[in-house]
Amino acid sequence: MSLARPILLLFALIAGVLAGPAVAQSDPDTLRPLINELADGKYDQTQKQIEALAATGDPAVAPALEALGEGDLYVRKSDGLVFITKKDGKGYKLTDPLTLETAGEAGRREVSKIKVNNKLRRVIRSALGSLTLRAPDPEVRRQAAEAIFKAQDPDGIEALDAALAAETDVGVRKVMEEARAAAVLNSGMDEAQKLDAVQTLSDMGNRDALSLLLATQASTEGAVRDAAGRAIVKIEKSIAAWDAAQNIWYGLSLGSVLLLAAIGLAITFGVMGVINMAHGEMVMIGAYTTFVVQELIRTSAPGLFDYSLFIALPLAFLVSGAVGVAIERGVIRWLYGRPLETLLATWGISLVLQQAVRSLFGPTNREVGNPDWMSGAFEIGQMTITYNRMWIIVFAMLVFTGLMLVLKKTPFGLYTRAVTQNRRMAASMGIRTPWVDALTFGLGSGIAGIAGVALSQIDNVSPNLGQGYIIDSFMVVVFGGVGNLWGTLVGAMTLGVVNKFLEPYAGAVLGKIFVLVFIILFIQKRPRGLFALKGRAVEA
Amino acid sequence: MKKTLTSFALAGLMASTMIGGASAQEDTIKVGILHSLSGTMAISETTLKDAMLMLIDEQNKKGGLLGKKLEAVVVDPASDWPLFAEKARELIEVNGVDAVFGCWTSVSRKSVLPVFEELNSLLFYPVQYEGEESQRNVFYTGAAPNQQAIPAVDYLMNEEGVERWVLAGTDYVYPRTTNKILEAYLKAKGVAEEDIMINYTPFGHSDWQTIVSDIKAFGSAGKKTAVVSTINGDANVPFYKELGNAGIKAEDIPVVAFSVGEEELAGLDTGPLVGHLAAWNYFQSADTEINAEFIDAWHAFIGDEERVTNDPMEAHFIGFNMWVEAVEKAGTTDPDAVIDAIVGVSVPNLTGGMSAMMPNHHITKPVLIGEIQDDGQFETVWETSGLVVGDAWSDYLEGSKDLISDWRAPLSCGNFNTATGKCGGSGS
Numbered sequence: 001m002s003l004a005r006p007i008l009l010l011f012a013l014i015a016g017v018l019a020g021p022a023v024a025q026s027d028p029d030t031l032r033p034l035i036n037e038l039a040d041g042k043y044d045q046t047q048k049q050i051e052a053l054a055a056t057g058d059p060a061v062a063p064a065l066e067a068l069g070e071g072d073l074y075v076r077k078s079d080g081l082v083f084i085t086k087k088d089g090k091g092y093k094l095t096d097p098l099t100l101e102t103a104g105e106a107g108r109r110e111v112s113k114i115k116v117n118n119k120l121r122r123v124i125r126s127a128l129g130s131l132t133l134r135a136p137d138p139e140v141r142r143q144a145a146e147a148i149f150k151a152q153d154p155d156g157i158e159a160l161d162a163a164l165a166a167e168t169d170v171g172v173r174k175v176m177e178e179a180r181a182a183a184v185l186n187s188g189m190d191e192a193q194k195l196d197a198v199q200t201l202s203d204m205g206n207r208d209a210l211s212l213l214l215a216t217q218a219s220t221e222g223a224v225r226d227a228a229g230r231a232i233v234k235i236e237k238s239i240a241a242w243d244a245a246q247n248i249w250y251g252l253s254l255g256s257v258l259l260l261a262a263i264g265l266a267i268t269f270g271v272m273g274v275i276n277m278a279h280g281e282m283v284m285i286g287a288y289t290t291f292v293v294q295e296l297i298r299t300s301a302p303g304l305f306d307y308s309l310f311i312a313l314p315l316a317f318l319v320s321g322a323v324g325v326a327i328e329r330g331v332i333r334w335l336y337g338r339p340l341e342t343l344l345a346t347w348g349i350s351l352v353l354q355q356a357v358r359s360l361f362g363p364t365n366r367e368v369g370n371p372d373w374m375s376g377a378f379e380i381g382q383m384t385i386t387y388n389r390m391w392i393i394v395f396a397m398l399v400f401t402g403l404m405l406v407l408k409k410t411p412f413g414l415y416t417r418a419v420t421q422n423r424r425m426a427a428s429m430g431i432r433t434p435w436v437d438a439l440t441f442g443l444g445s446g447i448a449g450i451a452g453v454a455l456s457q458i459d460n461v462s463p464n465l466g467q468g469y470i471i472d473s474f475m476v477v478v479f480g481g482v483g484n485l486w487g488t489l490v491g492a493m494t495l496g497v498v499n500k501f502l503e504p505y506a507g508a509v510l511g512k513i514f515v516l517v518f519i520i521l522f523i524q525k526r527p528r529g530l531f532a533l534k535g536r537a538v539e540a
Numbered sequence: 541m542k543k544t545l546t547s548f549a550l551a552g553l554m555a556s557t558m559i560g561g562a563s564a565q566e567d568t569i570k571v572g573i574l575h576s577l578s579g580t581m582a583i584s585e586t587t588l589k590d591a592m593l594m595l596i597d598e599q600n601k602k603g604g605l606l607g608k609k610l611e612a613v614v615v616d617p618a619s620d621w622p623l624f625a626e627k628a629r630e631l632i633e634v635n636g637v638d639a640v641f642g643c644w645t646s647v648s649r650k651s652v653l654p655v656f657e658e659l660n661s662l663l664f665y666p667v668q669y670e671g672e673e674s675q676r677n678v679f680y681t682g683a684a685p686n687q688q689a690i691p692a693v694d695y696l697m698n699e700e701g702v703e704r705w706v707l708a709g710t711d712y713v714y715p716r717t718t719n720k721i722l723e724a725y726l727k728a729k730g731v732a733e734e735d736i737m738i739n740y741t742p743f744g745h746s747d748w749q750t751i752v753s754d755i756k757a758f759g760s761a762g763k764k765t766a767v768v769s770t771i772n773g774d775a776n777v778p779f780y781k782e783l784g785n786a787g788i789k790a791e792d793i794p795v796v797a798f799s800v801g802e803e804e805l806a807g808l809d810t811g812p813l814v815g816h817l818a819a820w821n822y823f824q825s826a827d828t829e830i831n832a833e834f835i836d837a838w839h840a841f842i843g844d845e846e847r848v849t850n851d852p853m854e855a856h857f858i859g860f861n862m863w864v865e866a867v868e869k870a871g872t873t874d875p876d877a878v879i880d881a882i883v884g885v886s887v888p889n890l891t892g893g894m895s896a897m898m899p900n901h902h903i904t905k906p907v908l909i910g911e912i913q914d915d916g917q918f919e920t921v922w923e924t925s926g927l928v929v930g931d932a933w934s935d936y937l938e939g940s941k942d943l944i945s946d947w948r949a950p951l952s953c954g955n956f957n958t959a960t961g962k963c964g965g966s967g968s
Contacts, residue, residue: 043921071814071913071914115919115921117699117815117911117921118700118790118791118794118815118817118911119699119700121790121791121815122791125791150791150792207756207757207760208760210760211759211760211761211762212762213762214760214761214762215762215763216762217762218762239757246753247750250747250749250750250753253747253749254747254749257746257747351578354578355578358578358582358586362586363577363582363583363586363587364583364586364587364803364806364807365583365774365777365804365806365807365808366807367806367807367808367809369809370781370785370809375784375785375812376785376787377785377786377787384753384756384786384787386749386782386785386786387785388781388785389749458746458778458781458782459746459777459778460774460777460778460807461807462583462774462807463582463583464579464580464583464744464774467580467744468744468746468774500749500750503750503751504750504754507739507740508739508740508741508742508745508750508751509711509740509741509742512742
């Protein structure tokens with residue numbers, strides 16, 4: 001996002017220089033008054049000015065329009081000149097909107113912003129689209145064509161035809177043809193042209209095309225209307241098929257969030273049998289650790305921001321783990337075998353931790369940024385997949401595998417399993433059971449901490465963060481089978497997918513209730529969950 | 541058991557205030573602050589507590605009220621609705637406060653109503669709410685639906701040309717009533733049933749994937765679509781994050797929110813959200829002298845330049861000043877005298893106008909529509925030409941359109957039915 005703009009500006013500039021003699025003339029003296037007039041009047045006036053600028057067809061005005069859309073175009077109060085500005089401390093750095101040369105600085109009170117609203121942003125988008133159709137960079141040309149597609153501006157057809165004739169990039173060509181089809185449907189062209197356009201959109205086959213076709217169907221008659229109707233049926237069918245895939249993906253995504261939240265609990269509750277109501281607060285502490293790490297990076301090493309999550313992961317594990325060990329040593333070890341007291345004590349601890357964080361960081365949400373690789377989305381077919389959800393699924397699987405390896409392949413895992421299966425025997429064999437208890441509890445809490453790092457990317461970082469997950473976590477662990485990590489995995493994924501398939505039909509509120517009822521019934525039938533532990537551990 | 545404990549505590553408190561307060565009683569006027577400082581609502585309400593402390597502090601610097609100093613009594617109802625009623629009773633009966641400023645959620649307000657009625661005290665309620673209520677002891681300084689929701693919908697309809705509507709809200713009384721009013725309003729404006737989608741989610745909902753994709757699908761029907769969001773508090777951050785990541789741009793499907801202010805945006809990177817809207821009666825960006833002073837005073841009081849101001853803070857600012865003026869006018873803090881004196885009192889608001897207390901205990905306010913900017917502030921893109929009078933009973937709902945409220949004598953009624961000519965018509 002931050003990169004695209006300077007590049008666009010640069011290319012627009014080059015385009016302006018290159019295309020100068022060919023298209024219109026880049027004469028700053030004739031353009032400047034037009035640009036300065038942007039500062040006059042209300043939104044309606046500004047809109048007329050934008051259209052007038054676009055009508056010059058001169059790519060040299062693109063940077064100014066781009067800046068206007070971004071809210072970076074300011075007018076200097078003293079002489080009414082318009083500049084592209086960049087924030088610099090308390091004031092602004094000024095850039096000439098046509099020559100793009102630096103033009104000094106201005107204080108906060110010396111310049112005023114040229115206001116834009118959504119309507120103007122749409123006008124700017126479509127104006128920029130027709131201005132940058134011939135830019136040298138294919139990506140800029142693609143964006144230009146997409147802008148015209150959204151604007152469905154019949155005036156763009158001519159420019160598109162010219163651009164299409166010169167276009168060599170197959171991908172960009174396709175987008176341009178689609179944009180042309182959209183514009184044609186919105187114009188007064190003849191039926192044959194419109195039928196071609198319907199065909200193009202029908203091949204495009206996504207929601208944007210569907211939207212246009214529906215509008216066409218509503219506004220035209222005869223053959224075009226029939227063709228649009230057929231195309232709509234076809235697109236709707238393919239979208240319905242993709243919807244199922246999309247729901248499964250959403251389910252897996254929700255499941256992986258549940259898994260992350262629950263997997264630490266699967267150890268403390270599942271393996272050790274401690275009902276830890278403060279589990280959610282371990283997640284919260286992990287999220288706050290991420291916040292602190294990002295704050296430090298912002299102030300001292302902004303370049304590292306994209307790696308902030310990797311730095312936060314081990315720290316969150318250590319911080320939450322340490323708090324976990326402290327809780328185990330300080331409170332829980334006195335309460336083994338007394339589940340009711342443990343429950344009350346840990347619930348109290350959770351309240352204390354929440355209020356402590358509230359006093360320390362304040363009650364309001366804290367901003368944890370998404371690094372660039374966690375932002376945005378891409379499309380597979382008709383499915384939109386957001387990067388943050390995808391990485392969280394991957395991350396949940398890594399955490400699960402890692403935990404499995406620790407428990408199955410390391411001596412510490414062996415001790416843990418020995419202690420949980422038969423404490424006295426393990427003690428007789430020389431294992432320091434209190435030490436193992438503390439570390440296992442620390443491990444569960446630490447895992448909750450790194451779950452907090454992941455959840456900080458999709459949820460609020462506030463003192464209440466943990467509360468939202470504690471019930472879901474217990475649900476997953478009990479449903480999957482206490483004491484079995486595979487059960488937690490299958491349980492989380494099942495609940496995620498079931499929830500997401502119910503949601504479109506029953507709504508989010510009822511869906512949640514159905515899931516709860518389902519679990520209650522399930523537990524009646526199978527009190528030990530999906531994957532019940534067999535053997536002596538059960539009797540212990 | 542619990543009861544005995546509470547009464548012990550009450551007795552203890554009473555004893556201590558009697559002993560400690562006996563001498564102080566004479567020279568201070570006590571003001572109760574009833575905002576959650578812990579639990580889920582602490583996120584929003586703590587700020588209001590601080591704002592109130594600041595206002596009281598400033599009033600004392602100006603010499604207090606009626607020659608006495610003001611004294612703030614802060615209690616923590618902990619986001620627990622029944623506890624609100626208990627704490628309100630404690631404030632009035634035990635601490636002897638003369639007015640209470642507090643509550644955020646509608647359910648907490650409903651919970652304290654009987655207490656204020658029974659003990660005849662005053663409550664100033666600073667948050668935008670669903671209307672359909674007017675109570676003698678309560679002053680509603682936040683927006684009624686006609687001061688927020690209806691103008692916002694008008695704006696989208698007229699300026700953006702929206703024809704298809706998603707009404708998304710958290711599942712509780714404020715969104716449900718507001719959406720009911722909006723649905724009736726939209727239908728009255730000729731919007732078809734199939735062009736309205738209503739969706740509710742639980743408190744703290746964090747997985748918005750399905751709903752955001754539903755909105756996307758609903759928006760691809762060839763008509764301009766907008767989302768009217770009454771999503772509350774905590775659920776907003778994940779909602780906006782999902783919107784931003786799913787690439788729903790304000791130019792294509794704008795979202796107008798009624799519960800998202802500067803404070804809520806503080807936890808978000810607003811870069812991808814530029815252009816989404818909010819409707820309020822105040823924005824921190826309001827360019828007036830009095831607002832600049834207020835912001836400076838707030839920063840100085842809280843000791844943090846980064847802290848933002850928001851609409852409910854302005855509502856407390858207005859409400860507190862109205863109370864002060866009414867007390868001075870009446871010459872006493874006696875609730876009955878203040879209730880009579882406060883109607884018609886008008887004080888400056890922070891957007892450059894004067895807000896007046898109306899006979900229905902709602903106030904006049906300007907309505908502002910703002911677009912989110914990348915610095916987490918709003919930029920006003922539209923505002924009503926004058927002030928809008930808060931309407932307690934919506935004109936668009938059956939059973940409430942005939943009701944009016946006027947607490948002046950001789951009517952003195954919160955729900956007078958103009959059709960039957962009787963006080964206590966239908967409605968809640």
